[in-house]
Amino acid sequence: MLYTLDSSRKAMNFFKLKNLFVLWFAGMLPIWLQAQSNFVNPLVGTDGHGHTFPGAVMPFGMIQMSPDTRIDGSWDGCSGYHYSDSLIYGFSQTHLSGTGVSDYGDFLLMPSSGTWSLDPLRYRSAFSHQNEKASAGYYAVQLRNGVDVEMVAGLRAGMHRYQFPKGQSSYLLLDLLHRDRLLEGCVEKVDAYRWKMMRRSDAWARDQHCYGYLEFSSPATVVMDSASCKLVWSFDCPDGELWVKIAISGVDQEGARLNMVSELQVGQSDKEVTKDRVKQVTKDRTKEFIQVWKHLKASATQTWNKALGVIEIEDPDTARIRTFYTALYRCMIHPSLASDADGRYRGRDGLIHRAEGFDYYTVFSLWDTYRALHPLWTWLDPQRTRDFVMTFLEQYKQVGRLPVWEFASNETNCMIGYHSVSVIADAMVKGIQGFDRKLALEAMQHSANQDYEGIAYLRDHGHLNVEACSESVSKQLEYAYDDWCIAQAALATGDTLLYRTYLQRSGSWRNILDSASGMMRPRVNGQWLSPFDPREVNNHYTEANAWQTSFYVPQDVYGWVDAVGGPARAEALLDTLFLTQSKTVGREQADITGLIGQYAHGNEPSHHIAYLYHYLGKPAKTLAQVRRIQDEFYSDRPDGLIGNEDCGQMSAWYVLSSLGLYPLAPGSTEWIWSVPSLAKVTVHLPQASNHLPQKKKLILNTSAPYRRGTAWPQRFWNKGRQPHALSIDHRQLMEGGVWDIGSEGEMAAGAGLSEIPFQLPALQDRSKNFRSVPLVEASSARFGDSLRVSIRADRSSTGIRYALGSVDPVKDGLPYTGPLTLYRSDTVSAVAIDGEGRP
Known part of the structure; x- marks a missing residue:
């Protein structure tokens, strides 16, 4: 709003009148000719x-x-x-x-x-x-x-x-x-x-x-x-x-x-x-x-x-333009420059260093920002991402550890995971150069082999017991994703042995998936922790409950679909998530806001979930939820964010979703390819080489019915060819070009699609890439005259060996053929056998 004019303040009056003129003049221009900062x-x-x-x-x-x-x-x-x-x-x-x-x-x-x-x-x-x-x-x-x-x-x-x-x-x-x-x-x-x-x-x-x-x-x-x-x-x-x-x-x-x-x-x-x-x-x-x-x-x-102009948009809805450019603006607040004009900065070791050939940054809210904010800049500003990675590696050299949640030269150890590895892996697989890849891989492995927050226990046992650490379910899922990122980085550097090691570790999520409920559940003493209510917010999940956590397997979505029982079951679980009652139980958690059913957009664990419908051949359902989230949880008003901005992640989700893109698993070159919510988008892509005469552009033209509707267009045209419509590779995205998405006539003829023919891809032999941990289930929580005990493992296992007392099941275990009956208190140990007969 403009100031109320006051004749006693002449200097300020000039300021007010000048801005009044600027706003009046700007209002005379077509929206697409106005400076982006005006919005x-x-x-x-x-x-x-x-x-x-x-x-x-x-x-x-x-x-x-x-x-x-x-x-x-x-x-x-x-x-x-x-x-x-x-x-x-x-x-x-x-x-x-x-x-x-x-x-x-x-x-x-x-x-x-x-x-x-x-x-x-x-x-x-x-x-x-x-x-x-x-x-x-x-x-x-x-x-x-x-x-x-x-x-x-x-x-x-x-x-x-x-x-x-x-x-x-x-x-x-x-x-x-x-x-x-x-x-x-x-x-x-x-x-x-x-x-x-x-x-x-x-x-x-x-x-x-x-x-x-x-x-x-x-x-x-x-x-x-x-x-x-x-x-x-x-x-x-x-x-x-x-x-x-x-x-x-x-x-x-x-x-x-x-x-x-x-x-x-x-x-x-x-x-x-x-x-x-x-x-x-x-x-x-x-x-x-x-x-x-x-x-x-x-x-x-x-x-x-100049910064905001990297993405130019046109749309008849001015409020939508304001919401978009404000979101893009928020994506550029953090990380924050930390090196002085002469290159000096204070390191995590408290000493003064000098950044040579790069800018040193701070404020890395990585549990939040690895999901969408960092992939956004890996795509649009690879030089800055290179500086982020250089900052990470300098911190590793200073204190022997990559950042978790660092700012002002202090590591707060806030939140879970070691998501620096996600940012580094994403940079590596998308071709960003200019940093020491060997050192990066060393630092990433170091993060994955710490002895804190359950990491060592998970490495030794293949799953996290609730006694090993708090928030065990969320930690196991996020450690599995981070280990997959390390596998991708190893593959990018040609280290196939290291790739196989961390790929196997990335499958540990299967050991906490209860196939009966489709939920990721906490384990205690080899069993599921009971009683269990997926709506309950408790100390087994990070700022969430089982509903909001159980869909987090971005590195292996098809494996998750198969593990929960196939596409129909996976779709039913997603539908129930969005349609069930929104009330949670358990402790109060201020971060759980923006609820659609049990989906909580106000906090990061839910941010990828709507896009999982794409993997089931149901992109119209993706669109329905993404459009609803955009319309209900974002606006150009002071209350226009449904939850914490979290250093740009909340806004980055909106920016990318408005472009019809989302990076489900940073560390992969695959982008989810959806429908933009804006009439025209022009993305000025970074130069692949200083020798190129000009930057490439990615131009997306979306017909009116599709940018607001939920039907899936039949046509994604680029120079007369129609690509696979559900995802796009990063290399193809960097080629730019003009894409025409849908058409007025197509929708008028009722030709929009609600689903894509889908068949679950043939899954690789996961017995080599997954260490199954058997689940021991007792017939009762109390021991009477006897107790019946069953043992089961993931179906990728070919057998189970068990032992009682102090006997080692690996060396001296017996083949498990059916339930055991115990007549006195005893210890039951078991190991799963893989396809090659190995425990």
């Missing part, structure tokens, strides 16, 4: 449970300048801002987008007029969304305390502009105690215009280093320097206007200064300015600051338009 609304996701922030940031930028409305660490205030709030505490320079844990919020600045305070409950100010504007790289708000605030971001530095009421004192507070527990902090004067800062804090990142450099357009006078690391400056501002340059670094204060030099013009030291020259110097500096501001703001807009 970005950074307020999307700031309401509800999206956990996003509305402030100024550049694509993958180090600095995120945004208002903070919460200081209590509440779950919905993780980003520092929530749309339902009406008070702003200040404007800090670092923020996380969409996480479920609070951190960042470094170097809070808060302007005030007339009076000042060190107490957050007194220095905060009311505001109204009617007087708030957010766009790509820019944020502005009118505070109730009388100060107008604007911010524009660069990559590692940015600028604030404060318009104070004329005739009143102008103050600016710096609060190093804001949000996190302060470990160490200082503010040091360089001269009357420049200050440098340092803050070490403890929150989610247990030892975060942040350094800053400040430069003002007017000389600053300290009116309060508190021992509690809060400082208040006063200013004699010409026309009530103060401009502030700020840069940050994770290395040191000199790094912050150099980051400012690299992006914002920095003048010479003004320590020797005499009193009679202060007014003239300040006037000259103000002119210079205004010029830098104009350049920075234009650069931010230009940079965002």
Whole structure:
């Protein structure tokens, strides 16, 4: 919304009128001729449970300048801002987008007029969304305390502009105690215009280093320097206007200064300015600051338009365009640049390193982002993906371990799996070069052979017992997928022995699949844990229940279809998932939102499930669910995200689904090929070689009935040929070309399809690729006079050997021919025999 005009604030009035003209002019242009950044609304996701922030940031930028409305660490205030709030505490320079844990919020600045305070409950100010504007790289708000605030971001530095009421004192507070527990902090004067800062804090990142450099357009006078690391400056501002340059670094204060030099013009030291020259110097500096501001703001807009322009779309629904470009914008907030302009960065070992020939990044929410966000950039920005992989490998060299959930040089060990391997494998199989593949494979194996979170137990026993670790079902499934990724990486490097080893490990999911219920179930003492309710949210699943977890075998969908009983049974399970009642039981789990039946789009374990219908020859059912998810759980409003943004994953799902694409199993070159929800899409593909004269384009034209309907088109035409319609190989996707999907006449003639002829592919001999662990089932939970015990294994096994007591079933076990009857307490051990007679 536009500001309400106020004749007492002339400078701000110009800002308002200028933007009024820009918006009016933009509104006269056809939608497809307007700049993509015009369709970005950074307020999307700031309401509800999206956990996003509305402030100024550049694509993958180090600095995120945004208002903070919460200081209590509440779950919905993780980003520092929530749309339902009406008070702003200040404007800090670092923020996380969409996480479920609070951190960042470094170097809070808060302007005030007339009076000042060190107490957050007194220095905060009311505001109204009617007087708030957010766009790509820019944020502005009118505070109730009388100060107008604007911010524009660069990559590692940015600028604030404060318009104070004329005739009143102008103050600016710096609060190093804001949000996190302060470990160490200082503010040091360089001269009357420049200050440098340092803050070490403890929150989610247990030892975060942040350094800053400040430069003002007017000389600053300290009116309060508190021992509690809060400082208040006063200013004699010409026309009530103060401009502030700020840069940050994770290395040191000199790094912050150099980051400012690299992006914002920095003048010479003004320590020797005499009193009679202060007014003239300040006037000259103000002119210079205004010029830098104009350049920075234009650069931010230009940079965002270039970044967003990698995908050009046309559609008659303007709201859909806004939702799309806001989602694409959210895909570019994290990971965040961590290396300074001179290449230095703070490593996971706490030491200072220098990135040679690549940019070093941070904020890797890998449990979320390996699914769609990283594949999106592996496709559209392979150079940046190469830098991500280089960052992973540098961290491995520093501390001997790939990242799990790293930010600010701290490993949080949040969430499960070792999904760095997914990003690396996806880069390898899709041809990204420029990193040490031998080192990458070494690092990936190291992640898969740790002795924590049940990894060692799974390696030794072939399944995870509930006593081995919490969330055992989810961990076993995700470890199996990650092991498959390592197998693909080994195959890409020609190591067939390693490939077979990890391919076998990737089949461990079968040992927790209960074929009777079709659910992935926890095991205890060789048996299924009972009682069992697939709706129950408990500590055997990660932020989910059995319904939301049991469809996770992306590396072997056809194997899963076969294991649950074939295509008809698999389809029935999927149908029931989407149609059953939505109520869950067990513990409360805030992340489980966006329910369609038991499908929960608000959290990542469900994100791939709708696309499984493709593997059953029922793409119309895929479309029905994908369209419903897009329409019900995404919008261009502040509450336009149904769950945590999770550093871009929630938005990446929307972006790719809008293009009719989805990477079901990153680490494979296969993309699910569906129907775009937009009239025309032009994707500017990355150059395969610097010697090519121009980039290739992928153009998708989708007829109106199909982009909103659920019938499957008969025609996917590209240069007169019709490909296999359910998937497309990455190499073919990179070839580009023009695709015409469906036609008006086709739909009018009733020729749209609801299903594709389907036959389960011939499955390979999985006895060589799977280590079956027998299931021991007792006739009763209590031992009376006797107990009947049955033993069974996956049907890929050809036999079972068992033993009682301390006898080793591998060496001295007996062939199992039928149920056993025990007349006293005893230990039953069993091993499955594969097709070659091996246990």
